[in-house]
């Protein structure tokens with residue numbers, strides 16, 4: 001058993017990792033892959049304990065994002081954080097199975113599953129397994145409602161590209177605010193998904209972890 005797998009089995013995290021709510025106690029977390037509300041339609045292997053973790057460096061950068069948003073009455077909501085390699089392996093199997101298209105209409109209506117990899121909506125390996133990548137949106141602190149970004153999280157299509165132009169001006173402004181504040185705190189985004197960011201100075205740039213967080 002690898003040492004990171006063993007420590008997770010003991011309820012510990014590998015050195016350098018933290019639980020997000022330990023660093024950001026008021027953080028909203030809706031870990032989609034621990035629920036039915038995702039593009040597969042069921043809770044995923046690797047998310048058994050529904051615990052959001054990241055590297056300490058990424059978590060502290062996110063804490064600073066949250067602190068800068070607070071005076072504006074805004075905050076962040078995390079949809080995914082560290083993702084075990086076994087979950088990524090499952091995504092590959094799922095994408096190759098053309099019988100299971102349960103959630104196609106809601107999440108990838110215009111694409112056949114193998115195209116999700118070709119077009120950059122799913123990666124293997126994924127930066128999420130390095131522990132410094134996060135999927136998130138902005139919320140209003142008054143009622144924890146999400147700002148309108150023009151598509152839901154994990155909608156796979158050009159409508160989710162950061163520069164997609166056929167959305168309203170307030171949706172564009174919301175996406176721009178998310179991009180701006182994440183970049184200001186050391187993250188970089190990707191073209192295909194408005195919600196996906198990686199800490200530029202990530203501490204484990206070459207390591208893909210497979211522990212289950214609890």
Ligand SMILES: C[C@@H](N)C(=O)N[C@H](C)C(=O)O
Nearest residue numbers: 120121122123126127128
């Ligand atoms: C699946 C989606 N939330 C995501 O994170 N996609 C990127 C490209 C990834 O799989 O790393």
Ligand SMILES: [Zn+2]
Nearest residue numbers: 134135196197
């Ligand atoms: Zn992501």
